[in-house]
Amino acid sequence: MPYDPSAFPPFAVTVDLVVLTVRRHALCALAVRRGEPPFQGRWALPGGFVRADEDLAQAAARELAEETGLRAHDPAVPAQDNGAHLEQLATYGDPKRDPRMRVVSVAHLALAPDLPAPRAGGDASNARWAPVEELLQQSGYGRDGEPVAPLAFDHAQILSDGVERARSKIEYSSLATAFCPPEFTVGELRRVYEAVWGVALDPRNFHRKVTGTPGFLVPTGGTTTRQGGRPAQLFRAGGATLLNPPMLRPEV
Amino acid sequence: MPYDPSAFPPFAVTVDLVVLTVRRHALCALAVRRGEPPFQGRWALPGGFVRADEDLAQAAARELAEETGLRAHDPAVPAQDNGAHLEQLATYGDPKRDPRMRVVSVAHLALAPDLPAPRAGGDASNARWAPVEELLQQSGYGRDGEPVAPLAFDHAQILSDGVERARSKIEYSSLATAFCPPEFTVGELRRVYEAVWGVALDPRNFHRKVTGTPGFLVPTGGTTTRQGGRPAQLFRAGGATLLNPPMLRPEV
DNA sequence: GTGTTTATCGTCAGGCAGACGACTATGATC
DNA sequence: GATCATAGTCGTCTGCCTGACGATAAACAC
16 A cells, blocks of 8 residues: 555545533533535534644634634543533544535534523524434424424434433543533532433432542532522532542433 | 635545454554655554545445455444454544644554454565554563564554553443454453453452343353363353443452 | 422442352363 | 362352432521
């Protein structure tokens, strides 16, 4: 296999983003409406071309900032300030995935706390947070009554892979804290797990588990009552990235 | 972000392969010697350009067949015949990773049982199985006395990521059977775990664990004595891909 | 105050994992 | 053939973790 610089076909390389957050007890993803063909008017994942002098992670962080205003975090450091967690997800390169040309897309997964309304180049009507089940269903009507069409390109597959990655990764890592504000309560963290997994968890066992896992949570000393009921302790994410023992998703 | 077909920089897209196997109680990877610059004479991971009409997985399977003669398996089906497990690992796209041009490499991970000697275009001296620690160390001498140089490009990083993926994935999936021949004993499977993790496991607890995990192993009825000692039962890989409960890697 | 909501602590039984003893079945050696 | 070394398989015991769930604490709404 000689390495002939003229012997390789040219590809376009893009990054696509699966940006997840938890809003109103539901796992939501960021979707943007396409302004031109193909798939004009359909919802899609945000993304764009990788520039000539840009690393893949840089391109993903730039797109994330353009779409949400979020700063991306170094993956080595767990979420501590307002930065979002960003990691590479997978790469999609079916020759027919874009009808215009050969495009290889390096999908990335971003996790963010509940945020102000999204912006897409300043045009809010072209970007929204939508529950992932709504984006993944093939047809029907969303809860706002608007008819649902499948996501553009292979973005349903990418979103599905991103959701599955998030679901499994919060089991054995402290990633669920990336969905929370810098300070949060055990109850808020529990509602994150419940929304991402789509199950109900026992508050007492959950509390014992997360407070007993070394390095997961650090008490800040403060308390809050923003959920109603008895005031709850506030925590920050601890230094641990890998949880031992892991959080176990209930049997299916 | 208008989609202007002339507005994207062209990239070369390659697949690189981390092919792992277990030989003589050590985790080994396939390395090929580079025949031309850059990094001429250095060891590298096998790989090559993705063709214009080819999916990424197809390209990886083709390269795997060219280098080892192995047929790749559909990832949805666990290893049952002689096919190797093949899955996408990650994508590497640093602008400077190849000094000649902008190359994005989609790395794949392949797991194979112990095989006859590798072939690289018919030239055996240009391909070899080497223990991963030997390939990852920065300098020194291999056990054959040959001086060691770091792998070409960013292949040390890719190999390291692939090894880490394999180490963690055999915990919660039945992937370790991909390192075994179609029929194998509990002891052979244990030696796979020991080689990949680099630890010693208690044979009695290991036996209880794997035979007690539903869907992991299916007895074939036969026995073998190829390891010496008392004859051992032969098993095939069961249908389960996700292990519940998982195999736990001993604490570090 | 009473009821409601959420947070937090405790108890108990079942299951799994690590440590390790005991026994079995083969080939190698004397 | 007796003995030994090697490897495989079955049990036992103890401690830890988990899930189920009772009980108490501290806020707010009326």
